[in-house]
Amino acid sequence: MVGFPLLLVPLAVYNIIAFLMPGVSFTDPLIRLTLLSGEQWQITLSDMLLAAGVLLLLLEVIKGARPGAKYLTDHLLSLIVFGAAAAEFVLWPKFGNSTYCLLTLLALVDFISGIALRTRRRAVVAPAAPAPVSKSQPAAVETPRSAPAVAPAPPRPEPAPVVTPAPAAPVPPATSVAESVLLDQSAPKPTVNSPDLQPGRQPPSDTPQR
Incomplete structure (x- = not known):
């Protein structure tokens, strides 16, 4: 019932009674209620139609105020109903x-x-246009906010100095020692060419011969 005009209901009921029920009177009391004061309240058919019209008008206003309503359809149908009535x-x-x-x-x-x-609704929903900024006025410069003061951290204990031992003397590898030994053995020994030490000859003695 988004676009249905609710006030069409009491008007349609009035038309049905006027054309199809000509013997029904709108002024004859239908219900009699006794109030606390002792007075009798007589409710007629016209009173009931007017009360229904007021309540339906309230519902129409609530329906038109809700977001996303079909404004064009509601207004057009309401205008048609009013013109016909x-x-x-x-x-x-x-x-x-x-x-x-x-x-x-x-x-x-x-x-x-x-x-x-x-x-x-148009006046409320329409966004406000931004105010133009004149060229003569300088743009406002935002001052940087000062950072909150931070408490200094406690000093850390200095680590004890690490004493590094002196490097040991390099040890020659086993291969170099073996090569040096082989070279010493393969080297030729010098021979002594002394005539005194040749085989088959006796060394001269220091005593003179007689």
């Missing part, structure tokens, strides 16, 4: 009474309230 009130003799006049007035209020709600 006003034409019947003026042209047909069965509708020329106060009851139908008040129902037509409720249809007019429904149409005007929908227009007012739509205008109000």
